[in-house]
Amino acid sequence: MTPLALRDFEAEARRRLDPAIWDYYAGGADDEVTVRANTSAYARIGLVPRVLRGAFHRQLAVDVLGHRLSMPILAAPTAFHLLAHPDGEKGSARAVAAAGSLSIISMAATTAVEEITAAGRSANPDAAFWFQLYLQPDLAYSQAVIERAEAAGCSALVVTVDSPVYGNRERDRRNGFLDLPGLLVAENTREPLPTGEWGNPRSIGFTGDLSWDHLAWLRTATSLPVVLKGITHPEDARLAVENGVAAIVVSNHGGRQLDTVPATIDLLPAIAEAVDGRVPVVLDGGIRRGTDVLKALAFGATAVALGRPIIWGLAAGGEQGVGDVLSILRTELDRAMALCGCSSVLEVSRELVRPAPEESWSRL
Ligand SMILES: Cc1cc2nc3c(=O)[nH]c(=O)nc-3n(C[C@H](O)[C@H](O)[C@H](O)COP(=O)(O)O)c2cc1C
Numbered sequence: 520m521t522p523l524a525l526r527d528f529e530a531e532a533r534r535r536l537d538p539a540i541w542d543y544y545a546g547g548a549d550d551e552v553t554v555r556a557n558t559s560a561y562a563r564i565g566l567v568p569r570v571l572r573g574a575f576h577r578q579l580a581v582d583v584l585g586h587r588l589s590m591p592i593l594a595a596p597t598a599f600h601l602l603a604h605p606d607g608e609k610g611s612a613r614a615v616a617a618a619g620s621l622s623i624i625s626m627a628a629t630t631a632v633e634e635i636t637a638a639g640r641s642a643n644p645d646a647a648f649w650f651q652l653y654l655q656p657d658l659a660y661s662q663a664v665i666e667r668a669e670a671a672g673c674s675a676l677v678v679t680v681d682s683p684v685y686g687n688r689e690r691d692r693r694n695g696f697l698d699l700p701g702l703l704v705a706e707n708t709r710e711p712l713p714t715g716e717w718g719n720p721r722s723i724g725f726t727g728d729l730s731w732d733h734l735a736w737l738r739t740a741t742s743l744p745v746v747l748k749g750i751t752h753p754e755d756a757r758l759a760v761e762n763g764v765a766a767i768v769v770s771n772h773g774g775r776q777l778d779t780v781p782a783t784i785d786l787l788p789a790i791a792e793a794v795d796g797r798v799p800v801v802l803d804g805g806i807r808r809g810t811d812v813l814k815a816l817a818f819g820a821t822a823v824a825l826g827r828p829i830i831w832g833l834a835a836g837g838e839q840g841v842g843d844v845l846s847i848l849r850t851e852l853d854r855a856m857a858l859c860g861c862s863s864v865l866e867v868s869r870e871l872v873r874p875a876p877e878e879s880w881s882r883l
């Protein structure tokens with residue numbers, strides 16, 4: 520059966536993957552309340568379209584940190600693509616680049632960052648990449664990882680701030696997933712050697728005392744724009760802007776870190792208000808339909824990012840599958856815009872959504 524929707528790729532991925540690997544991708548922290556909330560929240564938000572606006576041609580392109588993207592949809596950083604399909608990170612990077620979008624490369628990628636950016640650029644010479652960093656307690660080593668990403672052509676550093684410790688993923692603990700020996704190598708966590716080569720891989724550590732002081736250190740470590748991923752509180756969004764970050768990603772890590780964080784779409788309006796247009800706001804978590812993208816834009820996001828749907832595309836059909844996922848979502852967004860009377864993503868505004876998430880949230 521030809522997959523028509525992102526959920527069809529999910530079903531196909533589940534059929535194809537080893538159950539423990541499926542659980543790693545699909546699962547989240549504790550009772551997975553947040554995993555479910557991220558997607559189900561969209562059903563509570565109604566779209567109230569405008570009509571007779573003659574939106575015959577739609578403009579989906581957006582500018583994010585100096586990059587023109589063909590659509591307001593990018594790839595969130597996700598670990599271990601080679602577990603999903605032999606095309607791995609190179610396949611997903613090629614598909615995202617060919618779609619005119621941007622990949623955030625995970626520090627926990629199973630392919631070296633240099634190979635990922637080269638693969639993406641072979642599909643589209645103008646493709647942009649950002650590098651996601653888990654700041655390592657060893658700052659000299661963190662610096663080496665950052666310099667490696669810079670040299671590979673990444674144009675921003677996305678620092679994940681929702682992970683001072685690793686979330687409690689009980690599916691993985693039951694399956695013994697993380698104990699599987701030699702399963703994969705996070706290629707970007709190799710030791711820098713004096714020869715300029717990369718030696719043995721280190722395991723990824725987390726910085727338990729991660730604080731705003733580390734952001735000050737990052738400024739000395741890189742001239743790249745710094746993006747904070749994992750902002751959920753409007754006060755932290757305000758502090759992020761005051762501390763000079765270039766953009767924020769509103770994210771609860773797809774429900775994989777702290778459970779019972781509200782759905783990101785419910786958190787977005789207050790954050791967009793706090794940011795007040797000063798920096799781009801990317802939202803991730805639970806985006807499965809074009810109407811989800813439209814709702815995020817209406818509540819103030821500049822763009823959205825996809826985590827699991829990219830993995831589903833990869834598992835179901837390699838590079839081609841990721842391309843299909845992006846093209847389906849683009850077509851859905853375009854159709855939703857037409858039906859809402861929007862000829863440009865800039866016209867997608869709050870008048871189209873009801874009720875505002877915080878209203879429905881406070882009524883729970
Ligand atoms: C399998 C998997 C691996 C992930 N790996 C990372 C990672 O290495 N770094 C990171 O910052 N976020 C990681 N995330 C979180 C995603 O970047 C993103 O926040 C989340 O998946 C968005 O939700 P969605 O899957 O519903 O789209 C991962 C998510 C998944 C599902």
Ligand SMILES: O=C(O)C(=O)c1ccccc1
Nearest residue numbers: 598627653682723772775
């Ligand atoms: O699985 C994840 O969500 C994730 O962020 C991660 C962190 C460290 C290593 C591998 C994946």
